[in-house]
Amino acid sequence: MKYLDGFRNGKAAKALTARLKAAGERLDAQGKTVQFMEVCGSHTMAIARYGIRDLLPDCVKLISGPGCPVCVTDTGYIDAAIDLGKQGHILATFGDLVRVPGSDETLAQIRAEGARVEVVYSPEGAVALAQDNPEKQIVFLAIGFETTMVPGISLVKIAAEKGLDNLTVLCAFKLVPPALAALGSDPEINLDGFICPAHVSAIIGADAYKPFVGPRGVPCVVAGFEPLDVLYAAVELAEQAADGRAELVNQYNRVVKPGGNKVAQAVVAELLELCDEPWRGIGVIPESGMQLREAYAAFDAVKRFGLKLEPGRPHPGCQCGEVLKGKITPQQCPAFDKGCTPTHPLGPCMVSSEGSCAAYYKYVRREAGAETMEVSK
Amino acid sequence: MRTKTETNIQLGHGGGGLLTREFLDRHVVPRFATGPLEGLPDGATLPALENGIIFSTDSFVVHPMFFPGGNIGDLAVHGTVNDVAVSGGIPRWLSLGMILEEGIEQDVVGRVLDSVAEAAADCGVQVVTGDTKVVPRGLCDGMYLNTAGIGERMPEFDLGAARLQTGDVILASGTLGDHGMAVMAAREGIEMAGGPVSDTGPVHRLVQAARPFATEVRFMRDPTRGGVAAVLNELVEDAPLGIILQEDDLPWSTGARAIAETLGFDLLHSACEGRMLMACAPDVAGLILDAWRAIPEGNGATAVGAVTNDDAGRVLLETCMGGRRLVDVPQGELLPRIC
Numbered sequence: 001m002k003y004l005d006g007f008r009n010g011k012a013a014k015a016l017t018a019r020l021k022a023a024g025e026r027l028d029a030q031g032k033t034v035q036f037m038e039v040c041g042s043h044t045m046a047i048a049r050y051g052i053r054d055l056l057p058d059c060v061k062l063i064s065g066p067g068c069p070v071c072v073t074d075t076g077y078i079d080a081a082i083d084l085g086k087q088g089h090i091l092a093t094f095g096d097l098v099r100v101p102g103s104d105e106t107l108a109q110i111r112a113e114g115a116r117v118e119v120v121y122s123p124e125g126a127v128a129l130a131q132d133n134p135e136k137q138i139v140f141l142a143i144g145f146e147t148t149m150v151p152g153i154s155l156v157k158i159a160a161e162k163g164l165d166n167l168t169v170l171c172a173f174k175l176v177p178p179a180l181a182a183l184g185s186d187p188e189i190n191l192d193g194f195i196c197p198a199h200v201s202a203i204i205g206a207d208a209y210k211p212f213v214g215p216r217g218v219p220c221v222v223a224g225f226e227p228l229d230v231l232y233a234a235v236e237l238a239e240q241a242a243d244g245r246a247e248l249v250n251q252y253n254r255v256v257k258p259g260g261n262k263v264a265q266a267v268v269a270e271l272l273e274l275c276d277e278p279w280r281g282i283g284v285i286p287e288s289g290m291q292l293r294e295a296y297a298a299f300d301a302v303k304r305f306g307l308k309l310e311p312g313r314p315h316p317g318c319q320c321g322e323v324l325k326g327k328i329t330p331q332q333c334p335a336f337d338k339g340c341t342p343t344h345p346l347g348p349c350m351v352s353s354e355g356s357c358a359a360y361y362k363y364v365r366r367e368a369g370a371e372t373m374e375v376s377k
Numbered sequence: 378m379r380t381k382t383e384t385n386i387q388l389g390h391g392g393g394g395l396l397t398r399e400f401l402d403r404h405v406v407p408r409f410a411t412g413p414l415e416g417l418p419d420g421a422t423l424p425a426l427e428n429g430i431i432f433s434t435d436s437f438v439v440h441p442m443f444f445p446g447g448n449i450g451d452l453a454v455h456g457t458v459n460d461v462a463v464s465g466g467i468p469r470w471l472s473l474g475m476i477l478e479e480g481i482e483q484d485v486v487g488r489v490l491d492s493v494a495e496a497a498a499d500c501g502v503q504v505v506t507g508d509t510k511v512v513p514r515g516l517c518d519g520m521y522l523n524t525a526g527i528g529e530r531m532p533e534f535d536l537g538a539a540r541l542q543t544g545d546v547i548l549a550s551g552t553l554g555d556h557g558m559a560v561m562a563a564r565e566g567i568e569m570a571g572g573p574v575s576d577t578g579p580v581h582r583l584v585q586a587a588r589p590f591a592t593e594v595r596f597m598r599d600p601t602r603g604g605v606a607a608v609l610n611e612l613v614e615d616a617p618l619g620i621i622l623q624e625d626d627l628p629w630s631t632g633a634r635a636i637a638e639t640l641g642f643d644l645l646h647s648a649c650e651g652r653m654l655m656a657c658a659p660d661v662a663g664l665i666l667d668a669w670r671a672i673p674e675g676n677g678a679t680a681v682g683a684v685t686n687d688d689a690g691r692v693l694l695e696t697c698m699g700g701r702r703l704v705d706v707p708q709g710e711l712l713p714r715i716c
C-alpha cells in the first residue's frame with residue numbers, strides 16, 4: 001500500500017490546494033470564472049470520493065463529461081439488444097449495461113422473463129458461450145471507448161480463426177476526441193479546459209489532444225485517477241487559465257506515452273473503421289464511432305440480423321444529456337434522489353458506478369435543485 | 378479405520394436416536410457438559426441476576442466456514458457475546474444450535490466445536506443448552522450455527538442514540554473492516570502474503586475497560602454487517618446531529634486495504650467481528666483510549682471522528698485530500714454470508 005499512499009498524501013494535497021487558491025485569486029483579479037470538464041468516469045468518481053470539489057476556489061468549477069461508456073450508450077442500442085434477446089439469441093455483455101433503461105425496459109427485465117443475457121468477464125467468455133451453444137446465436141454487446149475496443153473486437157479474430165458462425169458483435173464503440181471537439185465548440189457549455197482520461201489516453205496517446213490546445217484552444221491535462229493526480233490536473237488547468245496559456249500537459253506519463261499504444265492502434269485499424277455515432281443525450285457526432293470493416297461483416301450483428309437502429313425514447317424526465325454535457329449538476333435534475341436512485345435508476349448516469357448521477361448520489365447527495373454542489377461546512 | 382458412518386455426519390445423527398447419542402458423546406459432552414449442561418437436560422436452570430439480563434441471538438452462515446483468523450465456531454461465540462457486551466451486559470451463558478449438512482466430516486464439526494469451546498472460555502461464558510439437526514445433502518452449506526446469549530446488565534451504562542451530544546468523540550478499538558475482507562479474500566481464492574486476517578474476537582473486555590467511565594459513554598456497537606458506515610448512519614439517522622470522520626485517522630490494516638482496492642470495496646462498508654465503535658463525552662475519550670490500549674484487543678484503538686451539530690442526519694468523511702464527502706449506507710447486501 002506504500003505505493004498508493006504516495007498518491008493520497010495529505011501534505012502534497014495541502015501544497016496543491018494552496019497553489020489552487022493562489023490561481024483562484026489571480027482569476028478573481030481578472031474577473032474570470034472557469035469551467036473545466038473531467039472527461040472520464042473514473043475521474044468523476046475520484047473527485048466525488050475524495051471531496052475534491054470542496055477544495056476548489058469559487059471561480060473554478062469542475063463539470064463531469066461524457067466519459068462513462070455506459071452513460072453514453074444510446075437508448076436505441078439497448079432497444080436493439082433487447083429485441084435480439086427476445087428473439088431467443090444469447091446476449092453477452094460486460095455487466096453494467098444490464099440495468100440501463102431502454103425505451104421500455106432493461107436487459108435485466110427481459111432476463112428475468114427468461115431471455116438469456118450473460119455477463120462475461122472477457123472476450124473468451126463470449127467465445128466459450130458460442131462453443132457451448134452451437135445451436136444458438138451469441139451476440140456480444142461491444143460498447144466502450146478506445147480502451148475497450150481491443151478486448152471487444154479480439155473475439156472477432158478468435159471467432160474467425162475458430163470458424164465460429166454463431167458469434168457476432170453489436171458495436172457501439174465511441175471515440176473520445178471527437179466528443180471533446182463537439183463539447184468544446186458548444187457555445188452553451190463554455191469550457192476552459194479538459195482533464196483528459198487516463199486509460200483512453202494510454203491507447204490513443206497524449207498527442208491526440210494537441211488539436212485542442214494552442215492559441216485558439218483550451219488547456220488539456222492528461223491525468224491519472226488517484227486523487228492527487230486529479231487535484232494536480234485542476235491546479236495545472238487553473239494556473240494556465242490564469243496565465244492565459246493553453247498547453248498540453250501529460251501528468252500521467254508514468255503510463256501514457258505521446259504516441260499511445262501502437263499495437264492496440266494497429267488491431268483497431270485492421271478491424272474497425274470510422275462511422276457517425278449517436279451519443280445518448282448528446283446526439284449524433286460525425287465520425288465519433290467505430291464499426292467493423294466490410295471484411296468482417298460476417299461478424300457484425302447489424303448485418304447478420306438486418307438490424308435498423310432507431311433513436312429510441314429515453315425516459316422523458318431524465319436529464320442525462322444535460323448532465324453529460326455538464327449543463328446541469330445531477331442534483332439539479334428534478335428526479336435526482338426522488339424518482340431516480342441507484343436501485344431504481346431512470347437514466348444510465350445513475351446505473352453505472354462511474355456515472356455522474358451515481359457519483360453524486362453516493363458521495364454528495366443533498367436536496368435536489370441545490371445551486372452548489374459543495375457539502376456545507 | 379473408521380467407517381463412513383463414523384467419519385461423516387448422517388441424517389440419523391440429528392434424529393434423536395442412538396446415533397444422536399453417539400454424536401453428543403463424541404462432540405458435546407467432552408467439550409461442554411459441565412455445569413448446567415451436565416447430564417444433558419432439556420433446559421438449563423440458571424440463577425437469577427440482580428440487575429436484570431441482556432438477551433441476544435444471532436445466526437451464522439459464513440462461507441467459507443474456515444477463513445484466515447477464525448471459523449464459524451469462534452465467530453458464533455463472538456457474535457453473540459459482542460451483541461450482549463455492547464448492550465451493556467456481562468456475557469454469562471450461551472445456547473448453541475447446529476444445523477449440519479448430511480455428509481459433512483465429523484472432524485470438521487469437531488474442529489468447529491473446539492473453537493466454540495475455546496472462544497467461550499476466553500469470553501467467560503458457558504454453553505448451557507443446545508440442539509443439533511441434520512438436513513439432507515444440498516439443503517444447507519456444510520454447517521449453520523445459531524447462538525443466543527444471556528448477560529448480566531451493568532446498570533451504570535445508559536446507552537442510546539438519544540444521548541448523543543455535539544462534541545462527542547467517536548472511538549474505534551482497532552483496524553476496521555478486516556473480517557469482511559478476510560472472508561471475501563478466502564471466498565475469491567485470493568491468496569497473498571500479508572493478506573487480511575479476520576478480527577473475530579470478543580469486545581467484552583473493552584466494555585469492562587470503559588466501565589469506570591460508563592456514565593459518559595453514549596453508545597457502543599460492534600460494526601458487523603454494513604460496517605462502520607451502517608452503524609454510524611443508523612446512529613444519526615433521526616438525530617439533529619451529524620458525524621464527521623477523519624480519513625487520515627481511520628485505522629486500516631494493509632491486508633484489508635489491498636483487498637478493498639483490488640475488489641473495489643469501501644472499507645467503511647466492510648464488517649468487523651471483534652471491534653468496537655463508541656461515542657463518548659470528549660473529557661473521557663483519552664482515558665478510555667488509554668484503558669483500551671492497555672489490553673491486547675484494544676492496542677490499535679484511536680479516535681476517528683466527532684459528533685457535530687451541522688449536517689444533521691449525515692455521516693461525512695473529511696478525506697485525506699482535505700475535502701468532504703458523504704459516507705453512505707451500503708445499498709442492499711454487498712457481502713452476502715459474511716457472518
Ligand code: SF4
Nearest residue numbers: 319320333340347357
Ligand atoms: S438523476 Fe436520474 S433522471 Fe436525473 S439525469 Fe441523472 S440518471 Fe437521469
